[in-house]
Amino acid sequence: MSLRLYVESPLSAGLEFALPEDAARHVQVRRLQPGDDLRLFDGAGGEWLAKVTRMGKRDVDVRVDAHEAADRELPFDLEVALGMPTNERMDALIEKATELGVAAIQPLQTERSVLRLDGDRAARRVAHWQAVAVGASEQSGRTRVPVVAPVRSLGTWLAAQPDPAPHAGRFVMSTGSAPPLARAVSGVPAGRWLALSGPEGGLTADEEAAAAARGFTRVSLGGLILRADTAPLAWLAQMAVLLSSPA
Structure with missing residues (x-):
């Protein structure tokens, strides 16, 4: 199963950015490498497919790809x-x-x-x-x-x-x-x-x-x-x- 990470900032297709410190630490602990897949969500509904584009000593860059609808929340x-x-x-x-x-x-x-x-x-x-x-x-x-x-x-x-x-x-x-x-x-x-x-x-x-x-x-x-x-x-x-x- 792909690593799933929460990002507070709004996500969109094509967006490239450095992950927040805590999220970057998770990527490093899992030993992901450039080109590896992960999933991101921002709380606005669904989740986003993304790829690692760069691994630094303390920071990780990713690129957001396609959005996938996912409805796992309670309807109330x-x-x-x-x-x-x-x-x-x-x-x-x-x-x-x-x-x-x-x-x-x-x-x-x-x-x-x-x-x-x-x-x-x-x-x-x-x-x-x-x-x-x-x-x-x-x-x-x-x-x-x-x-x-x-x-x-x-x-x-x-x-x-x-x-x-x-x-x-x-x-x-x-x-x-x-x-x-x-x-x-x-x-x-x-x-x-x-x-x-x-x-x-x-x-x-x-x-x-x-x-x-x-x-x-x-x-x-x-x-x-x-x-x-x-x-x-x-x-x-x-x-x-x-x-x-x-x-």
Whole structure:
């Protein structure tokens, strides 16, 4: 299988350019040579056939050839906002969420968050997580890279959410008497699907109430207690099945 690489700049047939540093490193690790094929994508749909034209010690030049249509994305947008688990678990969560087709990820600071980030440290972690999403998109065959948003507090993020339309597709992961996800999804018109999930220890009752006030419906993913890094993935997988099944 040809090496697949994401490039932020728009691509077009005949374009010749030097790959960004990270992408060039992948080419060098794979020991590609001038004339070898690779595939590039820029997030605008499909992917581009390309060839290596020059290998330097640190840089790699390529030429873009033909565009190929490729439709491997989910036909609906699934977004998750989550109380951040510890670093290693967050890395794995972003990787797997990307493989499952997530469109956007919002890291949140909540009352029970173990991981606390702000300032430059937060910006560095978000840049790292975005790179994890890029790598997972390249590996999994996706033609779109999910956006990892800057870290925000739950209260600030909720306040910025648009006023919900009736039967908005917004869910908050809960337990106990919360209805199952399948029942909550039934009858909701297609649109933006958004899930809010808590950190280790879950959301507090006040945080769940604040989410409900912004149009989030309490839902359960089943009778088992899921870890903070498992619940968003379970939601993504269940939603992909529910929304893809015949009515």
